[in-house]
Amino acid sequence: MASTLINETIIDMLKHIVGKENVSTSTAELEAYSFVSTSQDLPRRRPDVVVLPETTDQIANILKYANRNEIPVLARGSGSGFMGENIPLKGGILIDITRMGKILEIDEKNMVAIVEGGCTVLQLFDELDKRELAFPVRTWFTPNMTIAGLVANNGTGDYSCTFGRIGENIEGLEVLLVNGEAVRLGSWAIPNSYGPWTRFAGGPDMIGLFVGSIGALGIITKVAIRLINKRKFIWYQTFGWPREEAPAISKAMYELQRYGVSNMSIHNSWTYRGPTNAGVFEWPTNLYFSLNIMQTSEDEEELKPREKRINNICRENNGVELGEKICKMCQGPPYYLMNLGQFYNYKRIKAVTKKVVQTEIREGLGFMMFYHCCPTLRFNEYWDIFEEITRKYGFLDERRGPYLYGWFFPPAVINPFPTFAYKTEDQAEAERARQAYREMNKELLVGHGFVPYQIGSWQPREYLQGMGSTYELLKKIKRVLDPKDILNPGQI
Amino acid sequence: MSKGVGLLDTLEKKIRDILKDCHGCGMCSQIGSHIPFKEDGLVPEQGTPTPKCPPSTRYKFISYSARGRLWLIAAHFYESLPITEDIVKVSYTCQTCGLCDELCFISKVPAFRLLREEIAEQGLAPAVNKKAEENVRRFNNPFGEPFENRTSWAEGLDLRKKGDVLYFAGCWSSYKTPDVAKASIDILKAVGYDATYLAKKEMCCGNYSLWYGDKKTARAKARGVLKAIESSGAKEAVFSCPHCLRTFRQDYPLMFGELPFKTKHITEIIAESIDKGRLDFKNKLNIKVTYHDPCRLGRHLGIYDEPRKVIQALPGIELVEMKRNRQWAWCCGSGASGDILFAFPGYAHWVANERLKEASENANVLVTACAQCYYHFKNTLKSSNMAIGIYDLPILVAKAMDLA
Numbered sequence: 001m002a003s004t005l006i007n008e009t010i011i012d013m014l015k016h017i018v019g020k021e022n023v024s025t026s027t028a029e030l031e032a033y034s035f036v037s038t039s040q041d042l043p044r045r046r047p048d049v050v051v052l053p054e055t056t057d058q059i060a061n062i063l064k065y066a067n068r069n070e071i072p073v074l075a076r077g078s079g080s081g082f083m084g085e086n087i088p089l090k091g092g093i094l095i096d097i098t099r100m101g102k103i104l105e106i107d108e109k110n111m112v113a114i115v116e117g118g119c120t121v122l123q124l125f126d127e128l129d130k131r132e133l134a135f136p137v138r139t140w141f142t143p144n145m146t147i148a149g150l151v152a153n154n155g156t157g158d159y160s161c162t163f164g165r166i167g168e169n170i171e172g173l174e175v176l177l178v179n180g181e182a183v184r185l186g187s188w189a190i191p192n193s194y195g196p197w198t199r200f201a202g203g204p205d206m207i208g209l210f211v212g213s214i215g216a217l218g219i220i221t222k223v224a225i226r227l228i229n230k231r232k233f234i235w236y237q238t239f240g241w242p243r244e245e246a247p248a249i250s251k252a253m254y255e256l257q258r259y260g261v262s263n264m265s266i267h268n269s270w271t272y273r274g275p276t277n278a279g280v281f282e283w284p285t286n287l288y289f290s291l292n293i294m295q296t297s298e299d300e301e302e303l304k305p306r307e308k309r310i311n312n313i314c315r316e317n318n319g320v321e322l323g324e325k326i327c328k329m330c331q332g333p334p335y336y337l338m339n340l341g342q343f344y345n346y347k348r349i350k351a352v353t354k355k356v357v358q359t360e361i362r363e364g365l366g367f368m369m370f371y372h373c374c375p376t377l378r379f380n381e382y383w384d385i386f387e388e389i390t391r392k393y394g395f396l397d398e399r400r401g402p403y404l405y406g407w408f409f410p411p412a413v414i415n416p417f418p419t420f421a422y423k424t425e426d427q428a429e430a431e432r433a434r435q436a437y438r439e440m441n442k443e444l445l446v447g448h449g450f451v452p453y454q455i456g457s458w459q460p461r462e463y464l465q466g467m468g469s470t471y472e473l474l475k476k477i478k479r480v481l482d483p484k485d486i487l488n489p490g491q492i
Numbered sequence: 493m494s495k496g497v498g499l500l501d502t503l504e505k506k507i508r509d510i511l512k513d514c515h516g517c518g519m520c521s522q523i524g525s526h527i528p529f530k531e532d533g534l535v536p537e538q539g540t541p542t543p544k545c546p547p548s549t550r551y552k553f554i555s556y557s558a559r560g561r562l563w564l565i566a567a568h569f570y571e572s573l574p575i576t577e578d579i580v581k582v583s584y585t586c587q588t589c590g591l592c593d594e595l596c597f598i599s600k601v602p603a604f605r606l607l608r609e610e611i612a613e614q615g616l617a618p619a620v621n622k623k624a625e626e627n628v629r630r631f632n633n634p635f636g637e638p639f640e641n642r643t644s645w646a647e648g649l650d651l652r653k654k655g656d657v658l659y660f661a662g663c664w665s666s667y668k669t670p671d672v673a674k675a676s677i678d679i680l681k682a683v684g685y686d687a688t689y690l691a692k693k694e695m696c697c698g699n700y701s702l703w704y705g706d707k708k709t710a711r712a713k714a715r716g717v718l719k720a721i722e723s724s725g726a727k728e729a730v731f732s733c734p735h736c737l738r739t740f741r742q743d744y745p746l747m748f749g750e751l752p753f754k755t756k757h758i759t760e761i762i763a764e765s766i767d768k769g770r771l772d773f774k775n776k777l778n779i780k781v782t783y784h785d786p787c788r789l790g791r792h793l794g795i796y797d798e799p800r801k802v803i804q805a806l807p808g809i810e811l812v813e814m815k816r817n818r819q820w821a822w823c824c825g826s827g828a829s830g831d832i833l834f835a836f837p838g839y840a841h842w843v844a845n846e847r848l849k850e851a852s853e854n855a856n857v858l859v860t861a862c863a864q865c866y867y868h869f870k871n872t873l874k875s876s877n878m879a880i881g882i883y884d885l886p887i888l889v890a891k892a893m894d895l896a
Contacts, residue, residue: 024553026578028564032555035563037516052552078518079554099552144518 005071005092006048014051014093017061022052022099033094036087037080043457045087047074047094054099056221060180063219063486066093067178072489075219077118077149082371083456085153085214089490097148100221103127110197111227112171117148117220121157124225134230136163148220153454154212156415158294161263161408163228167211172196172224175210175217178482185210188224196224209477212454216488217481231262231296235303237310238327239319240287246380249289252317254376256293257412261310263294266379266414268404287320289404292327366424367403368437369417371453372444376412385444386418393436394429395420415453457491464492511566511603514559520592520600521548521557541815545592546823546843547585555582558592558600565607575616583607584618584835587843588703589823590791605703612705618835625704628713632695633663634829643691645670649677655688658726658753660740662733663696663829664863672863675890676732676758682772682893683765687730693720699739703828714744721753728754730761732886734788734795734862735829741793757789758886759861763798766805774894776808779881781888782855783811784847784869785821786862788828799861799885806892812854822847824860826868833868844872848880857881859888 006025014023024030030046053059059075066073072092079086088094100118106127107114113124113135122144128134137150138158145155154167163169172188172195183189185206188196199207210218241249249266256264267290272283293310297303311321374382383404390396399421406416422433438460444450445463452459464471478485478492521544543549548557555564561582567573586604593599611617617625624634631639645666651659659680665673680687698713721729731737740755765771783803789795796818803811816822825843826833833840848869851858858880860866866884873882883891 022552026555027573027576028555028560028578028582029553031567031573032553032560032563035516035560035567037518037559050553079516080518096554144521 005090010065010069010071011049013065014049014062017065018051018053018058022054024050033076033079033096034087035079036082036084037078043084043087045089045091047088048091050094050096052096052099056100056174056176056182059095059097059219059221060176060182062093062095063176063178064180067180067484067486070484070486073178073219073486074488075117075148075152075215077146077152078120078144080145080149081153081214081454081456082369082458083452083454084458085454085456085488085491086149087457089457089488092489095219097146097219097221101146104222105195106131106133106227107195107197107224108133108227110171110194112196112224113227114172114196114222114224115147116222117146119147119223121145121147121150128227129230132230133227134159135225136160136169136228137166147223147225151211151220151223152213152215156407156409158263159228161257161261162410164409166225167208169226170207170211170223171199171226172222173207173210173220174222176219176221178218178484178486182221183218184222186224214455214488214491216478216492218487229298231298233297233300233303235295235307236327237293237295237307237314238322239291239293239314240284240322241289241291241319242286243288245318246289246383248318249291250377250379252314252319253291253379253408253414254412255313255317256310257376257408257410259309259313261293262296264408265292266290266404266406266416267292268402270398270401270403271405283326284320284322287322290322291319366430366433367419367421368433369419370437370440370444371415371417372450373413373415373453374450376408376414379406379414379416381448382416382444382450383418385448386416386440389436389440389443390420393432393439395422395433395436417453455491511562511569514562514598514600516559516563517596518557518559519595520559521545521554541817541820544595544816544820544822546587546589546825546846547582547839550839550842551585555579556585558586558604561586561607562600562603565603568607568610575611575614577616579607580611580616580618581836583611584621584827585832585839587787587823587825587827587832589787591787591820591823594791594819605705608703608705609707610705617704620834621704621831624831624834625701625706625709628696628698628700629709632713633667634696634700634834635663635667637667642666642694643689645673646677646689646691649674649689651677651689651691652686653688653691654725655686656725656727657685658688658690658721658724658729660690660697660721660729660731660733660736661694662731662736662863663700664733664735664867666694668867669863669884671887672732672866672884675884675886675895676730678890678895679758679762679886679893680730682895683761683770685730685761688724688726690720690724693723695720697736697739698743699735700829700831702739702743703831710743711747714739714747718744718748718751726753728756730756730758732758732861732863732884734786734793735864738788738792757793757795757798757861759789759795759799759802762886762889763801766802771805771889771893773805773807773892775892777806777888777892778808779857780810780812780855781857781859781883782814782851783817784814784824784851784858784860784865785818786860786865787821787823789861790821791819799859802885802889803859806888810855814850814854816850822850824862824865824868825872826864830864830868840868841872841875844868845876848873848876848878852878852880855880857883859883859885861885 029050034044034046072090074088075095076086097118100116102116105114136159150166154165156165172186174184186199187193187201269288295306390402401420403419406414408414423429442460554560588601627634627636661673696713698710701710737757825840869882
């Protein structure tokens with residue numbers, strides 16, 4: 001697409017700032033950066049130019065220039081957002097921050113890791129592992145995810161059930177405002193303090209303003225993340241429930257969160273259909289939901305009473321223990337759930353994939369994914385509505401799902417993350433899937449008061465507008481911080 | 493109907509699945525040493541060496557990663573994105589080394605080859621690659637060397653033209669590294685094989701054409717090669733070139749079904765001979781070596797242990813591993829049958845240089861088991877100031893056996 005925004009002068013300036021080898025207007029690059037990590041067939045758009053800066057100063061200079069010349073700017077990490085928030089709706093400059101991936105300091109005294117925004121989750125794992133440390137949001141879905149991207153979308157991970165989302169685990173941020181000015185937030189702002197050791201340094205929570213702001217208020221260049229001791233002992237358990245027991249599993253999940261379980265995820269029988277068809281997994285036909293529970297501790301002995309209590313909560317709420325074999329099959333890197341169920345075994349995954357691909361389940365299917373949050377105790381209501389709409393649009397069947405992969409955060413919140421499949425090559429069905437996507441979001445978010453996991457252009461406009469005075473305040477803040485609407489324009 | 497959509501109708505289902513299965517997680521261009529799965533536990537595999545993917549390390553932009561390339565392939569086939577010069581560069585800077593396939597369960601390399609087929613069909617391949625393909629068609633080698641020179645290395649060796657065990661030299665050893673072919677023959681003779689050689693009947697196996705994207709030529713070459721082997725009466729074919737071996741083992745069966753003869757790499761023959769006590773090592777080498785796993789021999793064919801077994805059997809050798817070894821080995825950079833070296837020599841040498849740096853930190857000799865890697869490393873070394881010896885394994889074995 002020929003751009004009306006970008007001309008040779010602008011390209012030359014960008015080359016001057018970051019070096020010519022780090023600027024691209026090639027078809028390959030613009031097209032590749034129009035994609036995001038999702039199989040949803042929803043609108044994409046190319047940027048007009050992609051740049052790969054390596055320093056905060058370079059980004060600051062790009063921002064100053066873009067702001068002066070009113071060129072839209074979108075900062076992007078690994079491109080793993082799901083709500084269309086990383087799509088350059090108005091084109092312009094796309095800043096790929098992945099070259100800014102340094103781990104600046106592991107401050108064990110203050111229990112924070114200070115990293116550049118482009119540092120990936122995997123990089124940080126590596127460094128922390130060496131020191132028997134971890135960080136509380138162990139995301140698996142996209143292990144190549146950047147930390148700044150995680151903050152800008154307020155992501156979650158394995159331990160979010162205990163420690164909350166990434167936003168609750170940040171002690172300091174460095175953010176570039178649209179005029180190129182760098183601000184450090186929390187105790188990091190104080191020159192004679194001890195670095196980013198606490199986010200609350202008096203006054204309102206300025207860090208919170210940028211958490212989940214999808215790069216529309218500023219560009220996150222450095223992050224100080226809270227650390228925890230690495231968990232040494234892990235116990236896994238899996239329970240199942242029939243479909244009609246949705247209220248019972250909702251109650252069980254609530255009680256487990258209240259008790260303080262380390263982590264859990266909820267799934268349904270559709271999730272396991274591929275592997276079952278492939279003959280490597282036998283899901284009990286009388287059960288529909290599965291709850292995969294993980295408890296960690298520093299001490300093996302400490303686990304035993306907790307195991308007992310967790311088992312009791314599930315049994316008291318009509319849960320059926322699924323045994324070690326199924327438990328082992330169900331647990332594992334959640335990333336694989338969408339494809340195969342949670343098979344952790346690498347070789348097995350490869351073998352199973354081959355078999356599953358040969359079955360009809362993966363034939364030309366795309367997925368519509370939904371990112372919502374609901375009170376854990378109301379999960380059964382959420383699921384009833386979700387099923388009703390998928391049924392209405394013809395997506396409630398053996399092949400199409402819906403698949404369920406829910407995870408949790410405090411105090412009693414679930415992100416059910418349901419998905420249904422559709423045949424992408426069938427134009428009528430693909431259009432029906434898009435209609436279902438729009439209605440589902442509108443009905444659940446606007447109609448029933450559930451909230452989005454994150455914001456983005458694929459969410460219904462009505463939702464933000466429905467926030468009333470809060471949305472008005474957000475718009476005022478945006479106007480103050482970014483009066484020319486340069487940063488990720490069109491999203492808020 | 494657009495060209496892209498038209499082609500989609502004829503695509504193998506497998507390719508569609510590849511495109512659909514990729515969720516774009518980015519593991520294939522990951523920075524970091526964790527792999528989020530492991531054979532026997534719930535804990536992710538840790539400590540895998542990095543960096544991994546040469547083009548995404550060198551060029552950094554997302555299109556040079558496996559997922560970026562898959563996205564472009566999807567855009568081309570599903571949305572009729574025209575193939576441009578920069579898409580051609582993205583395609584021809586991928587070594588098709590297969591490391592990205594180690595990082596996730598989706599086998600992506602067939603899709604990359606498909607893109608090249610599309611590029612070649614549209615006549616958009618890099619000019620030097622086109623020329624090399626024309627050379628394959630005209631001269632039976634990608635270098636454009638006269639066909640009559642193909643057998644020069646075998647002059648005076650008095651090789652039989654019919655027999656049970658055939659040595660297939662391939663283009664690289666025939667023209668660029670005759671010392672590898674000679675050493676292989678010397679070893680075969682020493683361990684009791686009366687090696688047969690096709691001589692003037694040996695032609696290019698079609699590997700270059702397959703990865704260039706010209707299936708028709710590849711198939712024609714394959715048919716010719718198989719006919720020649722059939723007439724030789726060979727029951728077993730031995731290769732020193734992993735590219736040829738890969739073509740025989742993985743591509744020919746897809747074209748023609750199961751082959752009527754066995755295929756082996758020379759390192760497999762040597763390893764077996766060690767077990768049978770057929771090798772007599774006379775020279776103590778007194779060197780510290782590191783082994784470079786060629787992509788085709790390792791990741792594509794799964795031959796990791798035999799070369800190491802052979803190296804460790806040589807007298808006076810200390811074998812040390814580079815951090816990036818076995819399935820995590822960094823490619824030499826030359827690509828399939830040298831296609832990257834032909835099209836982007838500067839980049840191919842950068843990749844090799846990175847590997848040589850890693851090797852020289854560990855050892856004073858780099859040993860590989862691929863004539864092409866051997867050639868490319870030696871050439872790259874000429875323009876560097878690193879002090880490291882380069883050997884192809886048969887040459888080193890021949891030296892230890894005092895055959896050289």
